[in-house]
Amino acid sequence: MFSLFKKSIKTGKKTTKYPYEQEDTPAAFLGRIVINLQTCSLCGQCATICPTKAIKKEDGKLIIEYNKCLFCGVCQRHCPEHSISHTMDFELAVREKEKLTVAVNEINEDLDVLKGKLAGKTENILRRSLHIRHVDSGSCNGCDFEINALTNPVYDIQRLGIDFVASPRHADLLLVTGSVTEHLETALKKTFTATPDPKLVVAMGACACSGGIFQGSYAAIGGVDKILPVDIYIPGCPPRPQAIIYGLLKAIERIPPRNSI
Amino acid sequence: MREVINSLELYRNKLLTLYRNKFGEQIDFEFLMDNQIIVTVPKELLVSACLYTQQTLKAPLVDMIGTDEREIDECYGLYYVFASNDLDLFITISTRVERDNPAFPSVTPAIHAAHWYEREVKDMLGVHPIGHPDPKRLVRHFWSKEVHPLRKDIPKGMKLPRTDKELPFKQVKGEGIFQVPVGPIHAGIIEPGHFRFSVQGEYIINLEAKLFYTHRGIEKLAEEMNFHQALPLVERICGVCSFSHSTSYCQAVEKLAGTEIPDRARYIRTIILELERLYNHLGDVGNICAGTGFTFGISQGSRLKETMMQLNERIAGNRYLRGINVPGGVQLDLDNEISMQIRETLTAVAGDFRELKEILVNNDSFNERLIGTGVLPPEIALKMNVVGPGGRASGSRRDVRKNHPYAAYSNTEFQVPSYTAGDVKSRLLVRIDEIEESFGIISQALAAIPGGKLNSALGPIKPQSYALGYTESPRGENIHWVMAGQGNTIFRYRVRSASYTNWPAVQAAVPGNMVPDFPFINKSFELFYSCLGR
Numbered sequence: 001m002f003s004l005f006k007k008s009i010k011t012g013k014k015t016t017k018y019p020y021e022q023e024d025t026p027a028a029f030l031g032r033i034v035i036n037l038q039t040c041s042l043c044g045q046c047a048t049i050c051p052t053k054a055i056k057k058e059d060g061k062l063i064i065e066y067n068k069c070l071f072c073g074v075c076q077r078h079c080p081e082h083s084i085s086h087t088m089d090f091e092l093a094v095r096e097k098e099k100l101t102v103a104v105n106e107i108n109e110d111l112d113v114l115k116g117k118l119a120g121k122t123e124n125i126l127r128r129s130l131h132i133r134h135v136d137s138g139s140c141n142g143c144d145f146e147i148n149a150l151t152n153p154v155y156d157i158q159r160l161g162i163d164f165v166a167s168p169r170h171a172d173l174l175l176v177t178g179s180v181t182e183h184l185e186t187a188l189k190k191t192f193t194a195t196p197d198p199k200l201v202v203a204m205g206a207c208a209c210s211g212g213i214f215q216g217s218y219a220a221i222g223g224v225d226k227i228l229p230v231d232i233y234i235p236g237c238p239p240r241p242q243a244i245i246y247g248l249l250k251a252i253e254r255i256p257p258r259n260s261i
Numbered sequence: 262m263r264e265v266i267n268s269l270e271l272y273r274n275k276l277l278t279l280y281r282n283k284f285g286e287q288i289d290f291e292f293l294m295d296n297q298i299i300v301t302v303p304k305e306l307l308v309s310a311c312l313y314t315q316q317t318l319k320a321p322l323v324d325m326i327g328t329d330e331r332e333i334d335e336c337y338g339l340y341y342v343f344a345s346n347d348l349d350l351f352i353t354i355s356t357r358v359e360r361d362n363p364a365f366p367s368v369t370p371a372i373h374a375a376h377w378y379e380r381e382v383k384d385m386l387g388v389h390p391i392g393h394p395d396p397k398r399l400v401r402h403f404w405s406k407e408v409h410p411l412r413k414d415i416p417k418g419m420k421l422p423r424t425d426k427e428l429p430f431k432q433v434k435g436e437g438i439f440q441v442p443v444g445p446i447h448a449g450i451i452e453p454g455h456f457r458f459s460v461q462g463e464y465i466i467n468l469e470a471k472l473f474y475t476h477r478g479i480e481k482l483a484e485e486m487n488f489h490q491a492l493p494l495v496e497r498i499c500g501v502c503s504f505s506h507s508t509s510y511c512q513a514v515e516k517l518a519g520t521e522i523p524d525r526a527r528y529i530r531t532i533i534l535e536l537e538r539l540y541n542h543l544g545d546v547g548n549i550c551a552g553t554g555f556t557f558g559i560s561q562g563s564r565l566k567e568t569m570m571q572l573n574e575r576i577a578g579n580r581y582l583r584g585i586n587v588p589g590g591v592q593l594d595l596d597n598e599i600s601m602q603i604r605e606t607l608t609a610v611a612g613d614f615r616e617l618k619e620i621l622v623n624n625d626s627f628n629e630r631l632i633g634t635g636v637l638p639p640e641i642a643l644k645m646n647v648v649g650p651g652g653r654a655s656g657s658r659r660d661v662r663k664n665h666p667y668a669a670y671s672n673t674e675f676q677v678p679s680y681t682a683g684d685v686k687s688r689l690l691v692r693i694d695e696i697e698e699s700f701g702i703i704s705q706a707l708a709a710i711p712g713g714k715l716n717s718a719l720g721p722i723k724p725q726s727y728a729l730g731y732t733e734s735p736r737g738e739n740i741h742w743v744m745a746g747q748g749n750t751i752f753r754y755r756v757r758s759a760s761y762t763n764w765p766a767v768q769a770a771v772p773g774n775m776v777p778d779f780p781f782i783n784k785s786f787e788l789f790y791s792c793l794g795r
Contacts (some may be wrong), residue, residue, distance in 0.1 A: 003620050004557050010616075014564055028578035049492040072493050073584050077592070086578075098478075134450045138475045141452055141791040142500025142581055148450050149570070152563035166448035181794075182421070183402050183474045184453055187445050213497050216418045218410055219478035239501065240580060 015156050018242045019249060020256055029240075030071045030086040033064055034173040040083040046075035052206065052213055064093055066100040067209035067223075070237040093234040093247030097225065100209070100233060130162045130252055133171035133195065137188045138181030138220065143205040143238040147175065155241045162248060168194040173251065176228070177238075179207035179214040192228050200251050203230045204244065206237040213237075267761075272348060273298065276318075283313060296665070297729065299353045304365055307356050311341050312371045314352055319657075320345045321646040323762075324379035324740045325730075326755045327386045329413045333725060335360045337388050341368065341375070342729065342740070349665045351729055361623075367393040374646040377765065384678045385411040389722045398428055400473045406610035410481055412755075417481055433467050441776065445474050449780075452790040460776060467476055468771045468779075472764060475794035483754040484746075488514045488588050488719070491751060495741075496583045497755055499792035504537045506735030506756070506792070507586040509741040512667060513730030514588040518719040526590035528710040529633055530668040532603070533582055534732065535699040535706075539607075540569035541735035542692045542699070545787045546621070549689050552781020553630045561617050565610055572606045575599065590716025600707055609701050618693055631686035635782030637770040638683055639720065649737020650695065651786045653679045655685035661733040674703045683770075688785040721748055734759055736787060758792035 016023060025031070044057045054068035055075060076084045094100055148158040151164065162239055165171050168191045179189060192201070203224040206212030211222025224230055234247035249255045277290055280300060288310070289301040303312045314320055328338040336357040343352045358365050367390035368375040379390040380399040387409035390396060404410075404421040415421075424636030430440075438461050445453035455471040479498055482492045485727055495510045496503045515522060540711045547562015555611035570580045576599055577585055595603070621627065637647065646652075652659060660677040662670040678694035680687035727744040737759030746752030767786050771779055 003623075007561070007616055007620060008557065011561070011564070026575040026578070028575060030578040030584075051490065070493060071579070073578065074493065087303050135446055136452050136475070138477055138794075139791065140497045140500040141453070141789055142497070142503070144452060145501055146452055146580070149563070149567060151450075152567050153560045154564060154567045155272060164450060168446075177476070179477060180402075181475055181477055184445065187453065187474075191446055203293075213494050214477045214479075214482065217478035217482050218415070218417060218419050218421055237579075238581075240574070 014153050015159065016154055016242075018155075019160075023242075025088040025090065026170055027088075029088050029090070030073050030076075032066075032087045032089040032092060033069070033075070034085055034087055035062060035086075036083040039081045041081055043080060046079055046084060048075055048077045052210075064102055064239055065210070066102070066235040067097060067233055068206060068212065068215075069235060069237075070206055070213060082235045090236070090240055090243040091246045092236070092239075092243065093232055093250050094172045095232055095250070097209075097230070097233055100235060102256055128161055130173055130248070131165045131171050132162065132173045132175050132248075133168045133191070134175045134177070135168075135188055135191050137176055137178035137184045137208070137224065138206065138214075139178035139207055143177035146238045146241055146244060147177070147204075149241045150244060155245065157245065157248075160245070160249070162256075168192075169196065171195050171199070173200040173202060173248075174228075175204055175248075176208050177204050179217075180227060181212045181222055182219055182221065185221060185227060188189065188224075189227060190233070200231045201228050202232045202234060202247060203229075204234045204236075204247065205239060206235060209233045209235055272350070274299045276352075279317070280310075280313075284310065292600075296349050296602070297351045297353065298575075299355055301355050301357075301514045304356050304358060305355065306364050307339075307341075308368050310354050311343075311368045311375075313516055314343045314663075317346060318343070318345060318352065320350075320352055321370050321376040321643075322378075323351075323393060323646065323738065324742060324755070324757045325375060325382070326742050326753070327382035327411070327754045328744060329386055329411060331360050332413060337363060337386060339382070339388070340727075340742070342742070344665065346659065346664065351665075354632050358391055363387055364389040364391050366391055366398075369393050373644045374762070377761065383619045385409055387412065390702060393582055400476055402428060402471075402473070410478060416512075417484070426469055429472075430457045430469050431459075431467060436462070437461050438466065445471075447675075454790050456779075458776060458779070463775045463777075463778070465772050465774055465776060468768050470620055470743070470764065470768055472790060473794045475790050477795060480754050480756065483751050485750050487750050488722075491754070493583075493586065496581075496586075498795060499582055499758065499789055501541055501760070502532050502537065502734040502736060502739065502789070502792060504582040504585065505732045505739050506741070506758075508534060508668070509590045509730040509732045509739045511586050512729065513681060513731070513743040514719070514722075516728035516730065517722045517726055517743060518588075520589055520717050520719050522717055523714050524592040524669075524711045525594075525713045525769055526715055527669040528585070528706050529593075529595055529672065529715075530593065531670060532703055533576075533585055534668065535703045536569065536573065536576075536603070537582055538735045539610075539696060539699050539703075540566050540573065541787075542696045543569060543610075545692055545735075545784070546617075546696075548784045549685065549781055550621070550627070552784045553627060555624075555627050558617075558627070565614060565617070566709070568606065568610055572603065575602060589719050590714075592716065594715055595710070600710075602746065603703065604707060606790075607703060614696060614756060621689075622693070626684065629706065630778075630781075631689060632682075632684060634685045634778055635770045635774055635785060636683045637766055639681060641767060641769050642683065642766065645766050645769070646762055647737075647760050649733070649735075650691040651738045651763050651766055652690055654678065654691045654736065655683035656681045659738075661731050667732065668708075669706060672709065673702050673703050684787040685782060717754075718751075725752065727753075728780040736760060736789070737763065739792075756794075756795055758789070760788040760790070760793045763788050
């Protein structure tokens, strides 16, 4: 018993300061895409090579759909002019799916506006204490492991008044991962019905936001919003734990101003 | 090296004589890509040829693939893959099933390990195993029995017609016996699956699992993709064994193309594969504690796992080691700075882990729960061909890294831990020992990594040729089988993950235990639904 205490004390505090303070993101991290329009020749190579068709060339400009993006870096590697790069920005969760579709030359402005301005409707009831039921609707397990990571000592989501519950009957928010397989459609609908109102639905990861890499399969319906109303979209494949925290806080309109502690 | 090749040559000739003496001139032989032998037999000889291969050559059945090759020769193809325990050799028994009579004699009554494979072939291709003891649906839950998604005439995105019939569960009848349904949505943050327990009081008499909820049609989606294009899909078969899957796939493609990958790529793959094993095993040690409510173990295990995943993010730009592999080698280099970071992190994690290990193996109340719980007897493990830590806790010594070396494993020294008790404690100990071995493998590989280029160009690939790729993932052997089509595309892709062979073992280990022990018996195997369902 003594050895347990000794080890715990030796370990010390390991919890992240996010979301109150921004922490260093690794230089290799692949976040939001920027395209250097000075050097881009609009050859469309990125649109052809993108595994989920998240980049489109329309009317002479490039459109990026972040709900489909895997943040895999394939476009960055194959751009003949090296005009594409991934930034370290991972705070991409939005309320309206349309905001995830952005024209490249409007990208910075659009997302900056999004970041500063919170959406109108406030879910006051759920703000202080949020109980989440996770529903896997056919994911690759990557998103599920990241949700699990939220409960580890580093992200410790309970410190934000957020916790995971065992039954949808106790939940305020459904955190849905996966592309909604045919086999899980009924289970997802039943879970939604079993959750009392008021409730929020969060689609997490490229699969839940759009079907991701499994779009166009006979076995996948392709996106949570095909069968449920979705309140928040968290893009990423999978989104890193900080990005999930950002999305969840956005769902309850509780993103703290930076350096508030 | 010369000697090994000679002995393999001798062995091949010996095999040829053995099969010829036994089955006469009705069989065809083909030697492929150094360690594969294809034996083509008529349908009638399938069962005896498979049984002969398994018994005489001591080679367990590791995979079975069905293909729709009607457009080539009006036949379905069946390929039973056996892996020798003594030599680095894979023997495939293949047979043709003609289009008008899609049925074949089932191998399951003779070789138990074939039971799921044959049910899947029936579901996905509509080729029927005659004489299968339990031929009910496996992958299809409610799709009509008239449609078989892997047949070539079914389009990828077709909405399959449904029937209302539910899959029946086995009924256990008797006084005081109840059924407890659990899932598909579980209480924890885990994947979906349905478990039907038949219990008497606290004790489980029978467990039947209804799985494949996460079937996403990956094998079908990959068809007609070119070999590079399929890579992001392959990396998403399973989130946390992403690198093992992509390595298996790349190895299969490299064998098809006859491409040798550069030495530097072999070492980088080894390092990344072991980093993947480390973050998984460290997390799993914590998860086994979770099953017993030992919160100290959970938080320490998950903290160490988090440290490893943050390292992953620094290496690859994502936390699941995606985007490193490419058919022909790797596309991401480990420079001096990142190698230094790997060394520093591992030194810290190793010290930390050893302290945790001491506490875990010496804590009596924790060990009381583990010892003798969820026993998988070695003879059953052998029959089911249970792989990975689950198998090695039940007497198996099979480890793909040793039996069929790939990447740079033949150049590194490591032990394969094996225990015989088959309980949760043994499975925990296998993981703890493997963590130590991984630290060793990574430091050896980092010290010996040669310079040079990262990847080689793929050679030409002949249509309808096929090859195996295999890795020892954190959960056991992953076997990928790729058949090429026209113009460097995939004709048929088959993924057999470790979870696929081990799920039936969970159902065998649980009866006789209490319902509250199920979660951590399950955790001790740590199987996934995503790579199972594909």
